[in-house]
Amino acid sequence: MTSTDDGAGSDTQLARDEPWDLRLYVAGQTPKSLAAFANLRRLCEEHLAGRYRIEVIDLLLHPRLARDDQIVAIPTLVRKLPDPIRKIIGDLSDTERALVGLQLRPRTA
Amino acid sequence: MRGDDAERQQTPESARLQEAEETLAAISRGEVDAFVMRQDDEPQVLLLSGVERPYRHFIEHMQQAAITLSREGVILYSNGRLAELLALPAAPLAGLPLDEFLEPGARDVFADFLQRGRGAQVAAEFSFRRADGRELPAHLTASALGDTQGSLCVVLTDLTQQKRDEQLREHLAREQLARTAAEKSARDLRVADRRKDEFLAMLAHELRNPLAPLRNGIQLLKIIDPTRSSIDATRDMMERQVESLVRLVDDLLDVGRISQGKIHLRKTVVDARAIAEMAVESCRGTIAERGHSFDVDVPDDPLPVEADVERLVQVLVNLLNNAAKFTPPGGRLRFHIERDGARAECVFRVCDNGVGIDPLLLPRIFDLFVQSDPTIVRREGGLGIGLTVASRLVELHGGRIEAMSDGLGCGSEFAVRLPLLAGADLPRSARAEAAGRAPAHRPLRIVVVDDYPDSAASLGMLLRLLGHDVREITDPHGALELVLSFRPEVLVLDIGMPGMSGYDFVAALRQSGLPALPRIIAVSGFMSEADRERSAASGFSAHLAKPVDLEHLRQALAAPT
Numbered sequence: 001m002t003s004t005d006d007g008a009g010s011d012t013q014l015a016r017d018e019p020w021d022l023r024l025y026v027a028g029q030t031p032k033s034l035a036a037f038a039n040l041r042r043l044c045e046e047h048l049a050g051r052y053r054i055e056v057i058d059l060l061l062h063p064r065l066a067r068d069d070q071i072v073a074i075p076t077l078v079r080k081l082p083d084p085i086r087k088i089i090g091d092l093s094d095t096e097r098a099l100v101g102l103q104l105r106p107r108t109a
Numbered sequence: 110m111r112g113d114d115a116e117r118q119q120t121p122e123s124a125r126l127q128e129a130e131e132t133l134a135a136i137s138r139g140e141v142d143a144f145v146m147r148q149d150d151e152p153q154v155l156l157l158s159g160v161e162r163p164y165r166h167f168i169e170h171m172q173q174a175a176i177t178l179s180r181e182g183v184i185l186y187s188n189g190r191l192a193e194l195l196a197l198p199a200a201p202l203a204g205l206p207l208d209e210f211l212e213p214g215a216r217d218v219f220a221d222f223l224q225r226g227r228g229a230q231v232a233a234e235f236s237f238r239r240a241d242g243r244e245l246p247a248h249l250t251a252s253a254l255g256d257t258q259g260s261l262c263v264v265l266t267d268l269t270q271q272k273r274d275e276q277l278r279e280h281l282a283r284e285q286l287a288r289t290a291a292e293k294s295a296r297d298l299r300v301a302d303r304r305k306d307e308f309l310a311m312l313a314h315e316l317r318n319p320l321a322p323l324r325n326g327i328q329l330l331k332i333i334d335p336t337r338s339s340i341d342a343t344r345d346m347m348e349r350q351v352e353s354l355v356r357l358v359d360d361l362l363d364v365g366r367i368s369q370g371k372i373h374l375r376k377t378v379v380d381a382r383a384i385a386e387m388a389v390e391s392c393r394g395t396i397a398e399r400g401h402s403f404d405v406d407v408p409d410d411p412l413p414v415e416a417d418v419e420r421l422v423q424v425l426v427n428l429l430n431n432a433a434k435f436t437p438p439g440g441r442l443r444f445h446i447e448r449d450g451a452r453a454e455c456v457f458r459v460c461d462n463g464v465g466i467d468p469l470l471l472p473r474i475f476d477l478f479v480q481s482d483p484t485i486v487r488r489e490g491g492l493g494i495g496l497t498v499a500s501r502l503v504e505l506h507g508g509r510i511e512a513m514s515d516g517l518g519c520g521s522e523f524a525v526r527l528p529l530l531a532g533a534d535l536p537r538s539a540r541a542e543a544a545g546r547a548p549a550h551r552p553l554r555i556v557v558v559d560d561y562p563d564s565a566a567s568l569g570m571l572l573r574l575l576g577h578d579v580r581e582i583t584d585p586h587g588a589l590e591l592v593l594s595f596r597p598e599v600l601v602l603d604i605g606m607p608g609m610s611g612y613d614f615v616a617a618l619r620q621s622g623l624p625a626l627p628r629i630i631a632v633s634g635f636m637s638e639a640d641r642e643r644s645a646a647s648g649f650s651a652h653l654a655k656p657v658d659l660e661h662l663r664q665a666l667a668a669p670t
Contacts, residue, residue, distance in 0.1 A: 027143035027154045031163070059145060059154045066145040066152040073132050074143035074154065089132045090140030 020044070020052040021081035027074040028060040032091040036075035039092035047104050077101075174265040178251075180258060182206050182223055194247075194267050196239040207263070210237045210245075226251030226261050234268065246272050310365035316358045317634040318561055321656030324351050325567035328659045332574045355656065359423075363498045373638035374417035374505055378530060381412035381455045385446045388425035395430060400438045401461075406445040412455045413530040416506055421527075424499045424510075428459040428523045431495065435521070436463025448529065454508075457525040466514035466521050474512045475500040503527070553666065556595060557581040558588040558614065559603040559632070568601065568632075568657060575663070585609040589617055597627045599666060602649075604633035604640065615647050630665050632657055 024040055026033030037056060044052045057065050059074060069078045069087070079086040079102055088101035099105040135141050142157045168175050174191035176184055187202045195210055208216045215235060225231045230252035237245040246268040254260040327348045366372040389405055396403045432442050445458040466474060475496050496512075503510045508527035514520065555577050559565035562583050569581035580595055582588045585606050592600065604611035611631055618626060631644040634655040644652040651665035 027156060030142045030156060032140060032142040059143070059152070063145065063152040063154055066154075071145050073135060073141040074145065075141070087128055087131070089128075090135035090138060093140060094138075 018051075018082045020048050020079070021055075022052060023055045023057060023069070023078045023080055025057050025059055025066070025069070025071045025074055025076045025078070028058060030074070033075050035091040035093060036077065039095070039098065040077060043092065043095065043098055043102075047099070172267070174267075176207060176263040176265065177254060178207060178223065178261040178263055180260065182208055182220065185260060191265065194239070194245055194265070195237065196241045196243070210239075211235060212238060222249070223251055223261055226263075227253050227259060245269065306365055306368050309361055310369075313358050313361040313365065314634050316354070316361075317655050318564065320351060320354055320358065321561070321634075322563035322567040323347075324355070324656040324658075325564075325571050327351060329567065329570055329574060332571075351656075360494050360498055363502075364494045367498065367501045371638070372502075372505065374420060376415045376417050376506075378413055378415055379418055381414045381416075381446060381457070381527065382407050384414075384416065384418060384421050385425065385444070385457060387418070387422045388429060389444060391422070391426050392429040392433065396433045396442060399433050399436070399440075401433060401436060401440045401442045404441075404443045406443070406447075408446060408448060410448070412446065412448060414455050414506075414527045415530055416527065420502050421506065424502050424525060425457060425459070427495045427499045428457075428525070431523075432459050432461040432463065432521070436461040449526070452526075453529045453531065454526045455529050457527075458522060459524075460520065460522045462520040464521075465517045465519040466512060467517055468514075471512060471514060475510065499525075553577045553599050554595065554597040555579045555599045555601060556588065556592055556597040556627070557601045558585060558606070558611075559583060559601075560585070560606040561603070564603070564655070571657075571659065571662070572601070575666075577666075585614050588614065589621060592618060592627070593621055593623060600627045600629045602629055602631055604631050604644065612643065612647055615649075630662075 022040065022044070024037060026037065037054075040054060044054065059066050059071065069076070069085075073089050075089075075091055077088040077092065077098075079088075086101065086103065088098060092098040096105070132141075144155045144157075145152045146155050147153070169188050169190075171188070171190065174194050175188045176191060177186040179185050183204060183206050184202050189199060192199050192202060208219050211219055219235060222231060222233050222235075230250060232248065232250045234246065234248050237247055239245050248266040248268055250264045251261050254262050327344060330344050363372065385405075385407060393403070429442070429444065436442065441462045443458070443460040445456075445460075447456050447458070448454075449456050500510045503525050506527055508525060511524045511526070513522040513524070555572050557565050557569045557572065557579060559568065559581070560583050565581040565583050569579045572579045577599075580591055580597070582591050585608065602611045602614060606614075609617070611633070615626075615629065626648065629647075629649045631647075631649040631652040632655055633640060633652070641652050653661050653665060
């Protein structure tokens with residue numbers, strides 16, 4: 001089952017074989033942080049199974065790490081790879097918006 | 110693909126603008142609950158207030174009351190549980206001093222408790238007063254909140270249930286003690302009751318002994334000089350008194366036997382009418398003496414029942430005597446025997462227009478020692494056991510006894526109901542049997558063995574007056590020799606002799622080489638069913654109860670061997 005072949009056409013070719021490196025910034029175990037992590041896991045298993053890596057950074061423990069990606073709001077997901085870097089702000093509860101943000105699905109509007 | 114190209118071609122400015130827009134959008138959608146702020150270029154995470162919701166949920170729903178107190182002891186915050194525990198409406202309690210809900214006397218102690226709580230966590234029990242006036246026993250912990258204002262966190266646990274459980278445990282422990290005590294006294298009572306039964310049996314037994322010679326003596330007087338009317342009245346009085354003593358003692362004995370389950374009926378098929386007539390015969394004198402009118406109504410058809418004649422007569426005599434006793438002189442007594450076809454029962458009814466029965470007493474009238482009116486009973490005598498004996502005897506017959514009365518002064522009615530036998534063949538009427546007179550007798554050689562000298566002597570005199578050749582002896586060992594030498598035709602033998610019982614005596618007699626045993630009439634004060642069986646098995650031809658009734662003795666002597 002190749003979960004990336006979701007009918008999005010040539011848009012997804014970029015994503016076909018490259019490894020995905022994702023970084024999730026959270027603040028302890030706030031509800032939105034927990035929700036974002038759960039949503040991200042589900043989303044990756046469905047679309048990037050076997051070729052993704054999630055790094056969770058707790059800014060309550062390491063606030064200075066916020067500098068690296070210039071994080072303002074929490075939770076924020078940063079796509080490090082594939083290039084270019086992309087940020088998705090929020091708890092990823094809207095799957096459609098999250099897929100578009102990660103460029104796993106073309107922008108429709 | 111074009112989108113990606115567009116992204117790639119974004120200038121840093123437009124990218125930052127887009128990120129800012131997306132951040133704002135995420136905030137407005139509520140997808141964000143923390144921010145990174147920079148103070149002196151040091152990032153700090155700021156959590157939105159909503160993030161404490163799970164903790165607030167815990168606090169609001171826990172079983173304890175959680176309170177934040179200001180330095181002055183005023184409530185800054187409290188969860189809903191505090192209002193619940195204090196039985197207050199759910200309005201916020203902030204602004205009220207917590208010690209307002211304490212007894213005034215406890216407030217100083219409470220202030221000290223809070224003071225210590227600022228240093229380290231402390232715990233203590235306090236009793237609060239609820240809005241409904243009830244007491245709220247509580248366990249409190251207090252600790253510093255750690256802010257600059259010196260606020261305190263207080264957690265209050267309701268101890269009501271715990272106190273109640275403690276009380277319950279104490280209560281149960283007390284109850285257990287009481288139950289143990291009750292069981293002990295019940296055991297003691299049973300022991301005392303058994304002792305009482307034993308005492309009654311012993312008393313009755315002992316009372317019989319002096320009665321036997323008395324009765325014999327009276328009968329002797331009758332035989333010696335039937336013509337001298339001057340002593341007739343005295344003699345009759347003595348006879349009546351002895352008879353009533355015998356009845357009392359018999360009742361006592363019966364109660365003892367019944368309560369120890371030692372009574373056995375010797376049932377035969379008889380005509381209930383014959384039993385009724387026998388009862389009437391024994392009571393007519395008493396009833397006439399008191400000047401009562403007495404109607405007896407007996408049906409023409411036989412009423413076969415299975416009964417111990419002696420016992421049933423005893424029951425009816427008891428009821429008739431009671432009716433005579435508890436009706437002022439000149440009253441009206443009725444005795445009816447009828448067939449209740451619907452229930453296949455034979456009903457004996459004894460009615461009077463006497464003192465009646467208190468309705469309160471009616472349900473207990475058959476209980477032991479219950480008496481209707483103590484003043485009457487004192488005047489008329491009696492132990493209050495006759496009805497108990499009667500009802501138990503009727504029950505042993507498979508029947509029941511009923512008492513009816515409209516109240517004091519309204520007379521009473523007692524009904525004895527026995528099951529009728531269907532299609533039973535009545536043997537020769539019991540009445541005829543009872544009325545059968547002893548045939549003329551020939552003089553007999555008789556030895557009387559009784560360890561009680563008066564009994565032996567008076568019985569001997571009686572027998573001698575009946576024309577017999579009599580030897581009395583109180584020592585059973587000497588009696589053996591006497592029997593061997595005198596060769597009596599009849600041996601009247603006391604069963605309960607110390608040293609050698611009647612049975613032992615007979616056994617010794619059998620081994621003495623006597624060619625033929627004399628006819629043996631056993632006499633005993635305490636006559637159980639086992640005694641009867643044993644005496645029959647030992648070859649005794651009759652077994653008479655002490656005191657010996659002249660008529661019974663005559664019959665026993667006349668009976669064919």
